[in-house]
Amino acid sequence: MTEGFLFQALIYLTAAIVCVPIAKRLGMGSVLGYLFAGIVIGPYALGFIGREGQDIMHFAEFGVVMMLFLIGLELEPSHFWRMRHRILGMGSAQIIITALVVCAGMMLLNFNWKTALASSLALAMSSTAMVLQSLKEKGLGDTEAGRSSFAVLLFQDIAVIPILALLPLLAVSTGHGTGGQGRAILEGLPGWLQTAAVLGAGGSVVLAGRFVIVPFLRLMARTNLRELLTAAALLIVIGTAFLMQLVGLSPALGTFLAGVVLANSEFRHELESDIEPFKGLLLGLFFIAVGASINFNLLIDSPLQVISLVFAVIAVKTIVLLGTGRLFKLNFDQNLIFALGLSQVGEFAFVLFGFMHQLHILPDRLTDRMMAVTALSMTITPLLLFINERFILPHFGTLEAEEKEADIIDVQHPVIIAGFGDFGSTIGRFLRANGIAATILDNDSDRVDLLRKMGFKVFYGDAGRTDILKSAGADAARVLITAVADPSTNCDLVEKIQKYYPHLTIMVRTKDREDAYEMLDMGVKDVYRESLDTSIRLGVDVLVKLGYRRYAATRAGQNFLKYDEAALLRLAPHRHDEKSYIYNAREQITLQEQLLANDRDVNPTINDHAWESDLRADSEAKE
């Protein structure tokens, strides 16, 4: 029954499409959704997929490979340079301390030192795929926690290269692996030569990226066939991965390197957008496979052992990460996000454990167990992050807020601005210039620091939390402005305010028309599309540049704004009914064109009688 590619694809896609939206609705992020989808269709629940889940995972690991290529692409050398302290400092501290603690623990449990050292290095890895995805979804990418997580992950990803290169050295005494498939070329070579080959392969990727790939892409681009460039992009990734596998290196690392080399080329964005969709799908598949590969038999046989192992690993990693964050002066709540976020064992551990198994550093049973620990820890961290966000952070967040409460309560501001990026800060500055003080909520601790120095009254924290709103004076305020860039955050915030602070007038920044409809549906009256006014202002200036009178152009702009807002309101009720929406939209466009045509019509009829007195046949002349 489970035969055939179509059936498999059907199962995977259905599972993803059912589970991911539910997980997102519950605020747990897509990664957890994919993992649950995997567990559900896996051999221990519905049984749609059996052991072939492992094969799928190997295939889907390619998603990780692509992700690293993309990360490499986004990492311009200058950016890399700016983050060097964080990457080297935090990254090395995290790996070395975690590995030492785990290694010591395992040696206490009577494992031999080689096994302990190798597995501890693998366990020190965190999941780049999962963490970056979660941070992006929660909009934390630009916070201190986000940047630190990225730095540490990057260091880990790079560290995999030397670890992979060093593992054969650990295996020397036990003899070589008996036929790892992809490593034919290096089989039988002494350890030091393998190490040299590995380093040579890395170097050749760098050189090829510089001198071969870019000219090759230029050639492809000249054909003007889009799909050929996509094919070329895939070829680069797959080729690099293949080369790496040939010398026994992690393909992910190779492609990462290739990505960094290409980051400065003119094809950067092209490659990015070509690879992105493949990466997204494959990563989803990868998480599903991880979920499906969790060996519940092991869990049933020795539940205590596995579970205590998982929690021991997570606990050790969290504590070490907290210490690292502390050392690098992260705020407590940022530090918590950082530490819990990175507390799982990552996808590279699968690769490393597999490699160690081949090299006989790890026995079969232990490999299985370690794989299970890795998969389970990946399932647990999104849950931990969720718990942290909902139940732990609110308490600690308020601790910080309460220190400031005194000076908030004696000055009650009538306006609260949630989100103080460029949009929000412009509002804030405008209000301040007119003598209106506003209380500002923002969840980027860097920005909060800066704004405090500039004399703004800023609360660090998520405006979606009622306790933060309370301490910001929502009880006494009159207007709340949501100026967050992310529409879904704005949505949540509006829901909360409507529930807990119905007296507040809500004024919402929305991204586009769709987003504005959403807000209107929720009963918000003051909805501001973020780019509407600017684009009209630009349009007015275009008219002026083309020779229109400035006043006529300004009026045309004002009218357009008015018509457009009116059309938005009129169309809002119809948008759920697709057909009538299209019909009405067309009607509205026609109407708008008519109205505007009236405005610039040179033939002085219908409107503006008063202005035409010097052209019109005045009745006075009839006397």
Added chain:
Amino acid sequence: MHSNFRSTFTNDENDAATPAKTIPRQGVGTHDETPLPAPRVLILFAHPRFEKSRVNRALLDALPLSDALTLHDLYEIYPDYNIDVEAEKKILLAHDILIWHHPFYMYSAPAILKQWLDLVLEYGWAHGAGGDFLKDKTAFNVITTGGTREAYRRDGFNRFTIREFLCPFEQTARLCKMTYLPPFAVQGTYRLTDEELARQAADYGFLLQQLAADACSHEEMGQFTFLNDWIEDRQRIQTP
């Protein structure tokens, strides 16, 4: 030559910071006297639909070339009605003669000119205690009306004369201790033939030239009901 007028006003929008714009270097001016050191005549032009106005375009095209003339196009400079009072005061101080040039809308001036009067002519600056900054300057209206001169009579369609309708301007000028001159009016505009329009435009150019050169007696001009009549009188004397 008329077709490019609009762009003459708009092609250098980058210097919006300097609201005063000197007149375009075109038109029928014939003078070759040495230019006066300071500008003398300020034309406050207000027309919300200038792009449609044949008559006013002809009038502006007839402005003589002179450094003594400043054309200040209110709707172009303040499309949002947000008049920069301090800048306007500065410009006023730099001139001796102030012309309110506008179409005669509903027996008065377009809205922005009223806005200008209300905001710029401040108490304590233009009038009232210490309000002597405009003292001894001269002001008058240049208007275009759809109705003929006959329509603006007690027994005519509009029941009042142009001078009566312009009373608010006249008294405003008085209040600011300025001399108020009779209006220059182009009337019955919808019926004007191109030849008649060209002649009236030339008259306007002549008037401005005389004012810019300070070549006429304001007292004498004040004797006439319309400056059009003074010009006719002047030209009759000059060209017998």
